[in-house]
Amino acid sequence: xxxxxxLLIGIVVLVLMPASFFAGYYYGRSERxxxxxxxxxxxxxxxxxxxVGLDQGINMPNGEGRSDTIIVGSLxxxxxxxxxxxxxxxxxxxxxxxxxxDKINSAIVINGIEATxxxxxxxxxxxxxxxxxxxxxxxQKIVDALGGIDIYxxxxxxxxxxxxxxxxxxxxxxxxxxxxQAMGFVRFRHEALGDLARIKRQQRFILALLNKIRSxxxxxxxxxxxxxxxxxxxxxxxxSDLLFLAKKYGKELPVVETAVLPGRPQNIGGVSxxxxxxxxxxxxxxxxxxxxxxxxxxxxxxxLNGGGIPGAAAKAAxxxxxxxxxxxxxxxxxxxxxxxxxxxxxxxxxxxxTKILQQTLGCGEIRKDGTPGKADFTVILGKDFYP
Numbered sequence: 001x002x003x004x005x006x007l008l009i010g011i012v013v014l015v016l017m018p019a020s021f022f023a024g025y026y027y028g029r030s031e032r033x034x035x036x037x038x039x040x041x042x043x044x045x046x047x048x049x050x051x052v053g054l055d056q057g058i059n060m061p062n063g064e065g066r067s068d069t070i071i072v073g074s075l076x077x078x079x080x081x082x083x084x085x086x087x088x089x090x091x092x093x094x095x096x097x098x099x100x101x102d103k104i105n106s107a108i109v110i111n112g113i114e115a116t117x118x119x120x121x122x123x124x125x126x127x128x129x130x131x132x133x134x135x136x137x138x139x140q141k142i143v144d145a146l147g148g149i150d151i152y153x154x155x156x157x158x159x160x161x162x163x164x165x166x167x168x169x170x171x172x173x174x175x176x177x178x179x180x181q182a183m184g185f186v187r188f189r190h191e192a193l194g195d196l197a198r199i200k201r202q203q204r205f206i207l208a209l210l211n212k213i214r215s216x217x218x219x220x221x222x223x224x225x226x227x228x229x230x231x232x233x234x235x236x237x238x239x240s241d242l243l244f245l246a247k248k249y250g251k252e253l254p255v256v257e258t259a260v261l262p263g264r265p266q267n268i269g270g271v272s273x274x275x276x277x278x279x280x281x282x283x284x285x286x287x288x289x290x291x292x293x294x295x296x297x298x299x300x301x302x303x304l305n306g307g308g309i310p311g312a313a314a315k316a317a318x319x320x321x322x323x324x325x326x327x328x329x330x331x332x333x334x335x336x337x338x339x340x341x342x343x344x345x346x347x348x349x350x351x352x353x354t355k356i357l358q359q360t361l362g363c364g365e366i367r368k369d370g371t372p373g374k375a376d377f378t379v380i381l382g383k384d385f386y387p
Contacts, residue, residue: 092273138232140179279311300375308336315387
């Protein structure tokens with residue numbers, strides 16, 4: 001297999017999932033040893049990656065379109081742990097290339113991928129090392145080249161946009177989606193939770209895609225797949241970078257945590273935006289910078305803002321950290337209309353810790369939850385929590 005083809009395989013995996021499994025599947029599982037590679041990153045360091053999926057680009061100055069999907073990934077190569085942060089396309093942020101605040105998805109129209117990198121870096125306060133950009137029509141063709149994807153469609157989806165040539169018509173239930181249908185599945189956002197629901201859908205799609213790529217049936221489709229990747233994907237990863245990642249993750253994927261940029265929808269001047277929660281953002285950024293960070297020995301807690309009070313999750317997390325709890329994640333609940341705080345207990349034998357947690361918050365209905373979570377406890381703050 002020539003190097004150009006290997007490069008292309010590596011790129012598509014980085015676009016569509018957290019690590020280079022596909023490249024590793026074809027090359028990394030081989031017993032041949034790689035030559036010494038001069039990667040652009042330290043083999044034991046950490047890299048950050050901006051992944052951008054474009055929309056159709058109707059009448060856009062750049063001829064490509066706005067950023068329809070925005071993901072920031074971080075990978076600690078020494079520990080094989082990663083973090084993926086999804087950023088809603090309507091996020092209101094300062095766009096340095098434009099000198100003003102605007103929706104984050106407009107940055108790429110102003111000055112390409114570099115403007116988006118700059119805006120995301122400014123929003124999170126961290127450098128972005130690499131980028132991967134894929135066109136929406138390329139996404140469709142890549143899924144078709146894989147033979148389609150099997151996934152559960154969580155609701156009926158109907159939407160029509162003639163300017164975008166976007167026609168979504170999907171029924172609830174388990175479905176086999178072709179490329180065009182898969183594009184509609186990951187782009188649909190016309191429901192109460194809007195972009196937040198769509199982001200969760202995209203994360204499920206990545207898992208379904210990973211399962212499909214594991215199938216040996218994909219191998220005969222490689223020639224057509226490579227052609228579509230070459231036409232529709234752009235990255236600043238070097239060939240040596242991709243070869244290294246392919247070999248490193250050919251047999252075992254890293255452990256990856258996912259999250260959504262904390263914030264809430266808000267209408268400003270008749271325009272719908274997603275406003276970042278700057279108080280809670282610091283915890284997410286810490287996880288991006290240190291995905292390998294081990295937690296303290298205390299019980300672990302996930303804190304979700306379900307009451308809509310700005311900064312509530314950050315204040316609750318601070319109180320719990322001071323008492324020795326390990327806050328592994330803070331963010332928003334699915335709704336801001338929760339009247340009462342709920343403490344979900346995922347781990348047995350936590351009776352004393354549960355009492356302390358409830359006393360510290362000053363509220364909280366305790367519920368046993370056998371469903372494995374990100375932590376020992378999940379705290380969903382309601383309007384009864386006063387920071």
